[in-house]
Amino acid sequence: MIRLLMVACLLLCLTLTAGCKKQEESSTSPSADQKAAALPDTDGRTLIELITVTQDYRQWPLFPGKEALYKGQHPHGAYLTTYVSPTVLAALQNKKGQLPDGSIIVKENYSPEKELAAVTVMYRRTGYNPEGGDWYWLKYAPDKTILAEGKVDGCINCHRAVQNNEWVFTGPVKPAELP
Known part of the structure; x- marks a missing residue:
């Protein structure tokens, strides 16, 4: 009888442990809906808050192959520094050929005197604007x-020239163009 009771307790413990583990996995693995909800809205104030306070883009890596203050051109500035979110870096390194939903590219625009003049941001949200590569500018x-x-018409019209490179001028995104 004692042996039967011990086996029953052991089975109950194993069942409870498996149930707890499954519940823990589902609570720590976000669903696609949860991941989408975690992405910021296509709103300037929200995005600025995210990239300057919550995640400070200046701590992100530079676009591969680019250094700080590389030569730029109109309309961005005489000098540029381009940062990429971790999702962009991973896609570039893995030669995905496509930048995923939630990708953020931040370009600091400097004057000829190397003073920060503006910051331009590309933020990809699937379904936001298919005609513009789903980029929010x-x-x-x-x-x-x-x-x-x-x-922004000016951004879309200019970047349309590189739509086959995910609308990005800074460097190659498509595998055929990567070293």
């Missing part, structure tokens, strides 16, 4: 005043 001043945001 943002430009803000050093004091965080929003200068342009959303489906």
Whole structure:
């Protein structure tokens, strides 16, 4: 009888442990809906808060192959520094050929005197604007005043020239173009 009771207790413990482990896994592994909900809205204030306070983009890696203050051109500035979110870096390193939902590219725009003039941001949200590569565009001043945001025609029209490279001029994204 005691042996039967011990076996029953052992089975009960194993069952409870398996149930707890399954519940723990499901609570720590976010669903696609939870992941989408974790992405910021396509809103300038929200995005600026995310990249300057919550995640400080200046701690992100530079676009592969680029250094700080590389030569730029109009409309961005005489010098540029381009940072990429961890999701962008992973996609570039893994030669995915596509930048995933939630990708963020931040470009600091400097004057010829190497003073920060503006910050421009590309933020990908699937379904946001398929005609514009699903990119949300943002430009803000050093004091965080929003200068342009959303489906900015100037950004879309210019970057359309590199739509086959995920709308990115800074460097190659597609595997055929990667070293």
